[in-house]
Amino acid sequence: MDLDLSRGAAELTARLVDVESVSGSERPLADGIEAALRRLPHLTVHRDGNAVVARTGLGRAQRVVIAGHIDTVPVAANLPSRTQDGVLYGCGASDMKAGVAVQLRLAALVPEPNRDVTYVFYDCEEIEAERNGLLRLSRTSPELLAGDLAVLMEPTGGVVEGGCQGTLRAEIMARGKRAHSGRSWLGVNAIHRAGGILDVLRGYQAREPDVDGLAYHEGLNAVAISGGIAGNVIPDQCVVTVNYRFAPDRTVEQASEHVREVFAGWEVEVTDAAGGARPGLSAPPAASFTAAMGGTPRAKLGWTDVARFGVLGVPAVNYGPGDPELAHRADEHVAIAAITDCEARMLAWLR
């Protein structure tokens, strides 16, 4: 396959959509992207599995990382792409081949950007975290992801969404004493005791902290509860699984400590956690970017791959064309005007 980067961003998006790249099957698309980038003499290109990294080396004072994943969720009878009334339809159109098209256009059209740029195209974002291409790069070649700002071109409706919140899951255990339910007073009902855990959750006041000028909104919620042995037994265990979504002013360790404090007196086991990322919007690179893109930035509340940049100490924002609510839907689509607007703003910022 041959990717002609001189085509307009909308036409290029359609071309990218038509190269099927469901998670795990990105090789043909990665090959095409690598070949197109290697034709650009101002870029140094690295290949890692089905991820491609291309960097300028102009010795600028700042470096921005512009990243996007090239995989999609499974095709839902929505290929090849089609364009109607200024809207491009197809699997991955919004999430996130429109963003990838803008990345490729910037790489081709701005040989001497006013800040050094690292373009990252990676695989397996739509599946289990352990296979994520950005995670792999952060382990094998963290130096390739270094920078003063990272822009993840996930669909955000053309508004900068800063950072992301972290997520932590923990199991809170209530214990009791088993007994026959016909003589319940001889036991201690662990499910009844778990009412105390739910009391804590019901009374919990979630923080809404301001981080780097953006308003985050935490949450601490039960996402599962399980207890009971048999229909005639007073149960001796009841487990409540909670999910704490925490603002990026807290580390995973601080978040774990907070959950343990909230559930002081209960058995708490943290089962998995992933930190968030500060938006860094008050730092010069992000402030400049946000001003150039226009609109009012907002906090990213869901967990996204900007968190991987957070781990590397790189402030990160989400910004890209397309409506995030359309992601993963069979009627996924993106307005061509949104793609060209995004391209124009990014070009103006880098030139």
Place this chain on the structure above:
Amino acid sequence: MDLDLSRGAAELTARLVDVESVSGSERPLADGIEAALRRLPHLTVHRDGNAVVARTGLGRAQRVVIAGHIDTVPVAANLPSRTQDGVLYGCGASDMKAGVAVQLRLAALVPEPNRDVTYVFYDCEEIEAERNGLLRLSRTSPELLAGDLAVLMEPTGGVVEGGCQGTLRAEIMARGKRAHSGRSWLGVNAIHRAGGILDVLRGYQAREPDVDGLAYHEGLNAVAISGGIAGNVIPDQCVVTVNYRFAPDRTVEQASEHVREVFAGWEVEVTDAAGGARPGLSAPPAASFTAAMGGTPRAKLGWTDVARFGVLGVPAVNYGPGDPELAHRADEHVAIAAITDCEARMLAWLR
């Protein structure tokens, strides 16, 4: 497996305990019981699923039904059995393989009892009523359960226990609104709402009524709780399964109404119920048996199948070795002396 009925009742109990027979998995034990009984020429043996019925046919003036269930609650790391200081430990030791061992010993040792005897061994007593083996027999072969008195050999501590409490299970539903847990305030957490159901249970005051001179003791308890869709989703449903144990002065209908009143404002679905039985110790056959076994009769608090004999018009009492308060506990056990004492009294009564 081979059951040697010439062994002592305690040794036979240990053998029975070691054949795991959690409700629904009684086949190996039922096969062993059937084979042992078929070797006794004075008995006519019937097999119905995992239930076994063996009858003498001596033309005696009276017939007594001696019944016991062969299933147990789930194993709680309490198998195989062990004997220490004259006490036998293991799943089902008290509830009710000691009683089943006495039944088998009577069947083997008394070929010509002074009253005709029907020995009933049945399955699925510890789970939902609809699967109960004695219920199935009462529907398919009620003639096999006919008699002038039924003795259910559930653990009673060697004292005749009259009647039984009823049992009712209901599912109490808490509903919410599903949302991504990163924006939990857009949803309504059904597990948190279920805290209100647990509040009701925690504040519930159980009745302790006197019925026909015996003191009963009710209970209303959660026996299961379940909710949760995924680790990042605010759940829209949480179900609490409650078990109401009610004294025999209430019918199933009255018990259902009571549960609906207690959980007014919640969705309540009664999933299964079985009525209790008044003590009825004034009926002549039960009075005769009670006198022969000695001691002071008391109320049966757990639900037992005496209620089914009541429906068939057969007076019924509970009497067997083992402490009913130990049933369903991980440290369930029975004193060997209690087994041999029970065996001796029953042998004396039948010879």
